[in-house]
Amino acid sequence: MRFLMRGLLGLALMAVMIGFAGIGAYRLYSVMTAEETVRKRPARERSYSVNVAELVPQTVTPTTTAYGEIVSWRTLQLRASSEGLLVDVASKFRDGAAVAEGELLLRIDPANAEFLVLDAEAALADAQAQKTEAEEAIIGAEQELEAARRQLDLRRQSRERQRQLKDKGYSTAVQVETEELAVASLEQSLNNRLQSVITARKRVERMDLTVKRAQFALEEARRVLRETALTAPFSGNLSEVNATLGRRVSQSETLALLIDPAALEAKFSLSTSEFSRLLDDNGNLIKAPVTVTLQLGSRSLEVAGNIDRAAAVVSEGEAGRTLFATLELDPGTALRPGDFVKVEVEEPQLEQVAVVPSAAVTEGGRLLIVGDGDRIREIRATVLRRMGNEVILTDVPFGAEYVRERLPQLGTGLKVIPRRSGGGTGEPAEPEPGTSPGPDAAKPDPRGDLVALDPERRAALIERLNSSDMPENRKARLLAVLQQPMVPKDVIDRLEQRPGSSG
Structure with a gap:
C-alpha cells in the first residue's frame, strides 16, 4: 500500500512538472513570435530638429578688440635749477594735485x-x-x-x-x-x-x-635768480612729488613730474594680420576710429578717438605692431596714464558678406546648408573675421538656409526638421514618431523661472534622475535640461519631490 502511494505521488509531481514546462514553452513561443513581429515592422528614417536661418548679404563694419594702456605724450620732469634750501613750498605741491600754468610751486633760497x-x-x-x-x-x-x-x-x-x-x-x-x-x-x-x-x-x-x-653775465645771474622760483610751465597734474620745506636740493634733482591731462593717448598692440587690415592700397596706415573703454567696477568709461601712428621700431621679442591712438578727451577726464583699457578698432567695411553664429561654422569654414527635401549638405566658406560669438563669411549661397548650431550627430545627407526663428508660438514642438529631439527640445520654456545650480546640487539631481525608472527618452531630455547653465525651477522641484526608485 505504501508503495502504491509513493508511485501515485511521483506521477502527480511529474504531471505538475510537465504542466509548468508546457507553460514555459508557450510563453517562450509567444515572446519569440512578438519579436519577429516587431522586426517585420517597417523602419522609420531618423531625423533631428535643428534651428536654421537664412544667409542674408550684409554690409558689416568689423571690429578688432585689443588691450593696451593710457600714456601721456606731454610729461615734464620738474628739476631744481640750483643747489640750496627750499624756503617756500606751495600747499598744492602734492601727488595728484592739479596746478595751473604759471602757478608758483616752490622756491629755493635766493641768497x-x-x-x-x-x-x-x-x-x-x-x-x-x-x-x-x-x-x-x-x-x-x-x-x-x-x-x-x-x-x-x-x-x-x-x-x-x-x-x-x-x-x-x-x-x-x-x-x-x-x-x-x-x-x-x-x-x-x-x-x-x-x-x-x-x-x-x-x-x-x-x-x-x-x-x-x-x-650777458647780469642777464644770466638774473635768470638764475628767477629760476629759484619754480612755476608750472603748463596746466597739469603732479606726480612723484619729492620736496619738503627746509630740505636741501642739489642742482638738476628731480622734484616732481607734471603730466598734461589733455595730452593722453592709447597705446596698444595688434598682430601682423590685424595690422594689415588697417592699411590702404598704398600701404599707409589709415586713421581708423577707435573706442577706448576703461572699466571702473560696475561702470565703464568710453572715449572716442582715431589711430594716429605706429611705433617706429618693433621691440625685441614682440610680434605685430604697436599703435597709438589720439583721444577726444573732455575736461576733467578720469583717464590717467597707466590705465589698462580695452581698445575697439573699426576696420573698413565689408560688403556682400554673411554673419553667422560661431557655433554654426568650423575652424576651416565648413557650414551645414539645408537643401532640397530638408536634407543637409556641407559647403566650405571663406572666414573673413571672427568677432566674439559671430563669424563673418563670404563665398556662401545667399538665400539658402543654414544650421545655426553644428551638432556632432549632424552630417551630409541627414534629414532634419528645420526650426525657423520667429515661426509658430516659440514653444518647442513634440517630436514626431521616429524623430529625435534637437537641441531646442531640451531647452526650458523662456517664460519660466530659471535657476543657476551649483555643481553639488546638479550632480545630486543627475544621480537621482539616473536611478529612476522613467522612460529613456524622457530621461535623456531631462538630462539635457540639467546640463544647461540655467535650469527651470519647476523641473528642479519635480525631481526633488520624486522618489529615486519610483516610476
Whole structure:
C-alpha cells in the first residue's frame, strides 16, 4: 500500500512538472513570435530638429578688440635749477594735485643768486666806466695829433725858407740840415700820436665787448635768480612729488613730474594680420576710429578717438605692431596714464558678406546648408573675421538656409526638421514618431523661472534622475535640461519631490 502511494505521488509531481514546462514553452513561443513581429515592422528614417536661418548679404563694419594702456605724450620732469634750501613750498605741491600754468610751486633760497646779480651789476658798472674813460682818451689823443700836425706844417715852412735863403746865399747848409732834422723828428712824433689815437679807438672797441659780456653775465645771474622760483610751465597734474620745506636740493634733482591731462593717448598692440587690415592700397596706415573703454567696477568709461601712428621700431621679442591712438578727451577726464583699457578698432567695411553664429561654422569654414527635401549638405566658406560669438563669411549661397548650431550627430545627407526663428508660438514642438529631439527640445520654456545650480546640487539631481525608472527618452531630455547653465525651477522641484526608485 505504501508503495502504491509513493508511485501515485511521483506521477502527480511529474504531471505538475510537465504542466509548468508546457507553460514555459508557450510563453517562450509567444515572446519569440512578438519579436519577429516587431522586426517585420517597417523602419522609420531618423531625423533631428535643428534651428536654421537664412544667409542674408550684409554690409558689416568689423571690429578688432585689443588691450593696451593710457600714456601721456606731454610729461615734464620738474628739476631744481640750483643747489640750496627750499624756503617756500606751495600747499598744492602734492601727488595728484592739479596746478595751473604759471602757478608758483616752490622756491629755493635766493641768497646766492642775489649775490651773483649784485656782482654782475658791479662788473657791468666797472666795464661801462672803463669804456667812458677810453672814449675820453680818444679825444685827448686826437687833440695831440692835431697839434703835432700843425707843428709839422710850421717846421716844413721854416725848412723851405732856409732853402730859399741858402739859394740866395744868406743861409748855410748846416742851418738847412737842422731844419730837415727837425721836420723828421716832428714826422716821427706825428706817427706816434697817430698810433696813440688808433690804440685808444681799439681800447674803446674792447671795452664795448667787455660791457656786453658784463650785460650777458647780469642777464644770466638774473635768470638764475628767477629760476629759484619754480612755476608750472603748463596746466597739469603732479606726480612723484619729492620736496619738503627746509630740505636741501642739489642742482638738476628731480622734484616732481607734471603730466598734461589733455595730452593722453592709447597705446596698444595688434598682430601682423590685424595690422594689415588697417592699411590702404598704398600701404599707409589709415586713421581708423577707435573706442577706448576703461572699466571702473560696475561702470565703464568710453572715449572716442582715431589711430594716429605706429611705433617706429618693433621691440625685441614682440610680434605685430604697436599703435597709438589720439583721444577726444573732455575736461576733467578720469583717464590717467597707466590705465589698462580695452581698445575697439573699426576696420573698413565689408560688403556682400554673411554673419553667422560661431557655433554654426568650423575652424576651416565648413557650414551645414539645408537643401532640397530638408536634407543637409556641407559647403566650405571663406572666414573673413571672427568677432566674439559671430563669424563673418563670404563665398556662401545667399538665400539658402543654414544650421545655426553644428551638432556632432549632424552630417551630409541627414534629414532634419528645420526650426525657423520667429515661426509658430516659440514653444518647442513634440517630436514626431521616429524623430529625435534637437537641441531646442531640451531647452526650458523662456517664460519660466530659471535657476543657476551649483555643481553639488546638479550632480545630486543627475544621480537621482539616473536611478529612476522613467522612460529613456524622457530621461535623456531631462538630462539635457540639467546640463544647461540655467535650469527651470519647476523641473528642479519635480525631481526633488520624486522618489529615486519610483516610476
